[in-house]
Amino acid sequence: MEKCLTGKTVLVTGASRGIGRAIALKLGQMGAAVVVNYMNSSAAAEEVVEQIVADGGKALAIQADMADPAAIEKLFDQAIGEFGQLDILINNAGVAIYKAIAEVSEDDYEQQFSLNVKGLLFSCQQAARKLADGGRIVNISTSVTKMMLPNYGLYAASKGAVEQLTKVLAKELGPRGITVNAISPGPTDTELFREGKTEEQIRQMGAMAAFNRIGTPEDIAGAVALLASADAGWISGQDICANGGLTA
Numbered sequence: 001m002e003k004c005l006t007g008k009t010v011l012v013t014g015a016s017r018g019i020g021r022a023i024a025l026k027l028g029q030m031g032a033a034v035v036v037n038y039m040n041s042s043a044a045a046e047e048v049v050e051q052i053v054a055d056g057g058k059a060l061a062i063q064a065d066m067a068d069p070a071a072i073e074k075l076f077d078q079a080i081g082e083f084g085q086l087d088i089l090i091n092n093a094g095v096a097i098y099k100a101i102a103e104v105s106e107d108d109y110e111q112q113f114s115l116n117v118k119g120l121l122f123s124c125q126q127a128a129r130k131l132a133d134g135g136r137i138v139n140i141s142t143s144v145t146k147m148m149l150p151n152y153g154l155y156a157a158s159k160g161a162v163e164q165l166t167k168v169l170a171k172e173l174g175p176r177g178i179t180v181n182a183i184s185p186g187p188t189d190t191e192l193f194r195e196g197k198t199e200e201q202i203r204q205m206g207a208m209a210a211f212n213r214i215g216t217p218e219d220i221a222g223a224v225a226l227l228a229s230a231d232a233g234w235i236s237g238q239d240i241c242a243n244g245g246l247t248a
């Protein structure tokens with residue numbers, strides 16, 4: 001897939017750190033011009049841009065709160081203004097609040113759903129209006145939606161909505177040759193994943209995968225790259241687990 005995205009422009013949301021960073025670097029290596037969206041980490045986002053440019057690619061960091069529909073619209077317009085068109089959208093920005101359902105507050109709900117569901121919906125809406133024909137949308141969900149883990153109810157509910165939106169949008173955009181899929185990572189070594197977990201808990205989660213380890217952001221970027229490629233044009237409306245054969 002070396003350089004197979006030359007001439008394409010991709011927007012990766014939440015690309016300053018973690019999985020989004022790895023996706024931005026990977027798609028940049030494949031030749032795409034990359035819009036590196038971030039919320040707070042401007043230095044980290046600029047570092048991603050510098051790395052893509054140093055590898056001979058094109059990239060631009062743009063700050064936008066992916067929970068705010070007005071900011072999302074501005075982001076799409078800025079990206080298209082800069083690169084002429086947008087071909088690929090990777091909706092990666094997300095948060096995770098882990099609490100027993102008995103403990104969830106209204107504030108937790110707002111925080112969880114405003115980014116993972118409202119923001120993703122309005123990002124998809126902008127893509128539906130502005131993505132070039134033949135484009136690609138990849139939404140990042142989670143393997144947790146298949147596992148029924150205590151304390152993951154609020155987070156899993158938000159990603160359940162992501163998976164449902166993915167399937168319906170695939171039907172709406174299919175006539176324009178745009179594919180819409182979800183990638184559902186398993187436990188993946190990022191700040192979001194490590195927060196509040198002991199090394200022993202992380203080891204146990206790794207032991208649930210066929211490869212006896214948790215995933216890396218690069219593992220997930222590889223799966224996203226497959227769906228972003230021209231060869232994936234007949235795959236749409238799918239939710240694909242990238243989790244190293246994880247079973248509960």
Ligand SMILES: NC(=O)c1ccc[n+]([C@@H]2O[C@H](COP(=O)([O-])OP(=O)(O)OC[C@H]3O[C@@H](n4cnc5c(N)ncnc54)[C@H](OP(=O)(O)O)[C@@H]3O)[C@@H](O)[C@H]2O)c1
Nearest residue numbers: 014016017018019039040041066094142187188190192193
């Ligand atoms: N890690 C895992 O084990 C795992 C497993 C399954 C699914 N996922 C999903 O994968 C995605 C990425 O997770 P991660 O582990 O890479 O997270 P992470 O390390 O916490 O990184 C989150 C990224 O999202 C950005 N972000 C946060 N709030 C934002 C907002 N309101 N607007 C724009 N960007 C925002 C952050 O930007 P700043 O740096 O500027 O704050 C950062 O770049 C999420 O959707 C998550 O649910 C993760």
